[in-house]
Amino acid sequence: MDTTKQLLRIEDVAVKLNVSQKSVRRYIHAGKIKSNKIGGVHRVEESELQYFLNLSVYENGEIKELEFSHPKSTKTDIVNWIDISDIWDGTTPSELTSADLFCGAGGMAKGFEMAGFNQVCGLDWFKEAGMTYRENFSHPLIEGDITQKEIKEKFINTVKEKLNGKKLTVLSGGFPCQGFSMSGNRIVEDKRNSLYKDMLEIIEELQPEFIVAENVKGLRSMLKGKVEDKIKADIRKLGYVVNVTVLNSADYYVPQKRERVIFIANRIGKQNYHPAPLLESDSYITTKEAIEDLIRLEDNPKFNHVRTNHTDDMKERLAKVPEGKSLYDKYSDSWKKCPWNEASCTIKENHGGVNIHPIEPRVITVREMARLQSFPDSFIFKGTKSKQMVQIGNAVPPLLAKAIGLSIKQTLKKK
Structure with missing residues (x-):
C-alpha cells in the first residue's frame, strides 16, 4: 500500500x-x-x-x-496519521539516536529501543528508578535534579560525547505541568515549572531533529487549553513545527486503556506524523490475555512477582468490588478492579493502592503491573516493592513509545 x-x-x-x-x-x-x-x-x-x-x-x-450533531469540542487537532503496521514486527536496528529526559524506569527508552533507535542517555532524579534503568540498559543515566546547572550540563555533555558528531534524532520527555496559572489574561509559571523550562533549554542546546513530549490527557483542559497553546508556542519559538493529539495505548497492543497527550515536533522541514492505531476496540489485548498465566506462577521476587498478603477481611472486601469500580469512593483512580475480558483500566499507584486483580482477592503484583504496561518479562525492576509499583505506574508503556518511534522512522523515509 x-x-x-x-x-x-x-x-x-x-x-x-x-x-x-x-x-x-x-x-x-x-x-x-x-x-x-x-x-x-x-x-x-x-x-x-x-x-x-x-x-x-x-x-x-x-x-x-447523515446524523448531524454539534462537535464535542471546539479544539481541533491537525493530525497526520501514518501506517506503521508493515514495520511493526521484525524491527531492525538503525543509525537513529534518542535521549530521554524525566526517563523514570525507562518505558520510553525501551520503546524507542524496540523501534530500532540507539538510546544514548537518560536523566531522572528518582533513585530507585535509576537502579532499574541501569539494570536494564547499557547506555548512561544522569541521576540528579535537572534544575541544577551541573546536572543539566552533565546530561548535555554526555549526549554530545555519545553522539560523537552525529545528530540527535529524538529528544523525549514527560515533563511535569503543575506550575501554570493565570494572572489576568497572561499565563504565569511558578517554581514548579522550572522543570519544563529546563527541558526547553536542553532542546535549544542539543537541537534534536525531533521532540516527543508526553503528558496526561488532563493537560489539554488546563486553563481552558491555554497551557497546551503556550507549550506549542514555546516549542515553535525554538524553530520547530509541532502537532499534538491524544493516543490510546490500547491501540498499539498495550493491554491497557491509557490515554496520553503526545506532542511531536521537528525542525528539519518534515510533516509530523502520529502512528495510526493498529487495533480497534473490539480486538484490544485483554487483561486475561496479558496476565492469566501468572495466576499459576508461585511468588518469585527475582521476577517481581510477589503477591500482597491481605487480611481475610480485606480479601472479602476486594472480592466484592465490581470490575471497573474502586474499593474506596474517595480514591476513584486507585484500588480499581481491572476488567478481565477487556483491556485493563489505567494502571496507577496512588495513595499506596494499586489495581485489584479481577480473579483473585488481592491487588496485582509488580510483574502483573509490568505486563499491563507492556514491559517485557526480561525487564526487571529494582528497589522496594512499593517503589517498583510507583515506577511502573509513572512509566510510558514501551509499546506506545515503540509506535511513536516507528512513526518517526516512517516520517524520515518520506521525501
Missing part, C-alpha cells in the same frame, strides 16, 4: 462528516465508503471520503441520512 496517502481512521471520518462512528461503520459495511483494512483496522483514504461526499450530493438526498 502507498503509505504516502492520507489515511483516516473511522473516528477521523466521523469528525469530518460530523456523524457518529456507528454511522461511518454502517456506510463502510454498505459499501458506500470504500476502506482498506490494515492490521484489522479500517482506514479510509481522503479521496474515497471526498468521492462519498460527491456521490451523496449527486444522488440528491443521500447526505440527509
